[in-house]
Amino acid sequence: MAQLTIQNLHKSFASTTAVDSVNLHVEDGELICLLGPSGSGKSTILRMIGGFEHPTSGAILIDGEDVTRLPPERRPTGMMFQSHALWSHMTVFGNIAFGLKLRRLPKAEIRDKVESALELVGLGGYGTRMTSQLSGGQQQRVALARSLVLEPKILLLDEPFASLDQHLRERLREEVRDIQQRLGITTLFVTHGQDEALAMADRIAVLRDGRIEQIAPADVIYREPQTEFVAGFIGTMNLIKSEVRNGRFHHADLGLPMPLHDGEATLAIRPEDVVLTATRNEPSAVVTRFTDFGSYHLVDVQLADGHRIKAMTAPASRWRKGDRVAVLVSSYAAFRNQHLAYTSTDTHELIKETEHV
Numbered sequence: 001m002a003q004l005t006i007q008n009l010h011k012s013f014a015s016t017t018a019v020d021s022v023n024l025h026v027e028d029g030e031l032i033c034l035l036g037p038s039g040s041g042k043s044t045i046l047r048m049i050g051g052f053e054h055p056t057s058g059a060i061l062i063d064g065e066d067v068t069r070l071p072p073e074r075r076p077t078g079m080m081f082q083s084h085a086l087w088s089h090m091t092v093f094g095n096i097a098f099g100l101k102l103r104r105l106p107k108a109e110i111r112d113k114v115e116s117a118l119e120l121v122g123l124g125g126y127g128t129r130m131t132s133q134l135s136g137g138q139q140q141r142v143a144l145a146r147s148l149v150l151e152p153k154i155l156l157l158d159e160p161f162a163s164l165d166q167h168l169r170e171r172l173r174e175e176v177r178d179i180q181q182r183l184g185i186t187t188l189f190v191t192h193g194q195d196e197a198l199a200m201a202d203r204i205a206v207l208r209d210g211r212i213e214q215i216a217p218a219d220v221i222y223r224e225p226q227t228e229f230v231a232g233f234i235g236t237m238n239l240i241k242s243e244v245r246n247g248r249f250h251h252a253d254l255g256l257p258m259p260l261h262d263g264e265a266t267l268a269i270r271p272e273d274v275v276l277t278a279t280r281n282e283p284s285a286v287v288t289r290f291t292d293f294g295s296y297h298l299v300d301v302q303l304a305d306g307h308r309i310k311a312m313t314a315p316a317s318r319w320r321k322g323d324r325v326a327v328l329v330s331s332y333a334a335f336r337n338q339h340l341a342y343t344s345t346d347t348h349e350l351i352k353e354t355e356h357v
């Protein structure tokens with residue numbers, strides 16, 4: 001178990017700033033997901049922690065010890081890359097034992113440690129197989145065992161399941177989370193799959209252009225995004241840009257209370273915070289599409305002004321294309337200059353502006 005502290009980390013490649021003033025503290029046994037679009041700096045941060053890239057400035061501390069200038073083999077970190085890069089001319093045992101042999105451990109100890117690592121990843125008895133005889137998922141398990149057998153204080157996983165199909169990915173991420181919790185090993189996990197981050201992380205760090213936009217537990221990132229980027233990046237969000245005037249959000253037929261100074265703002269509403277009820281009023285919103293996902297339905301609604309929003313409804317409710325609906329929102333937020341400016345938890349109808357001005 002170990003704590004990891006990153007202080008003001010910065011990395012430039014020629015004129016590209018890959019990582020920009022990143023500060024992060026990871027607690028003992030915590031699993032943090034670095035989540036962000038392609039090119040946001042996730043892998044570069046991980047590679048700097050593992051010692052495979054030198055920071056332009058800043059410091060990396062593990063249990064208070066500055067490891068910023070140490071080579072990878074002198075750091076208490078284990079890294080598993082996107083491509084597992086197993087040695088195909090070696091057996092599973094040989095692959096996992098390699099790092100232990102470099103450390104010159106006695107043979108019997110090596111055998112015990114490799115066998116325990118194989119048991120841990122569900123591959124007990126596979127030691128004599130050649131890695132080329134394994135499925136993609138099994139190869140990833142061997143790669144994980146190879147990282148874990150060295151008993152690193154910090155485990156670094158860089159999109160380890162990117163090449164696997166959805167079903168296997170889901171199974172392996174549950175297994176890795178399980179192993180990580182059993183061992184209590186401090187872990188950083190890079191992904192650009194938000195489902196993966198929401199399912200695995202104790203906290204998610206959302207990255208954009210080399211900076212951490214927000215770091216918080218999954219439910220907080222989802223329910224209380226602090227920037228418009230995070231709001232739009234995690235889950236589905238209805239985002240509508242318009243003006244605040246006289247304490248209301250004015251966008252054609254939207255007239256939501258919004259106690260902000262006059263000026264531009266972006267309204268943000270989660271689909272599950274939209275409630276639809278049948279109406280005969282005119283003009284009204286109209287259902288344009290209804291998709292049944294089994295455990296929930298997604299309804300596309302066109303507001304009277306032509307703007308489209310998505311609503312998530314319970315399986316019991318069925319809407320048809322063309323149904324006229326009144327649209328209620330149980331909770332919404334507003335962003336100004338990219339930052340959270342207002343949140344409401346009151347229910348309001350998306351009403352005609354003329355009724356309120």
Ligand SMILES: Nc1ncnc2c1ncn2[C@@H]1O[C@H](COP(=O)(O)OP(=O)(O)OP(=O)(O)O)[C@@H](O)[C@H]1O
Nearest residue numbers: 013016017018037038039040041042043044045192
């Ligand atoms: N060795 C390098 N030389 C030059 N530029 C690099 C190098 N490594 C990364 N970069 C640049 O740094 C930025 C961050 O890259 P990085 O790989 O860390 O992003 P990422 O978030 O991990 O992306 P992805 O999800 O696609 O793997 C990108 O603009 C990338 O082009």
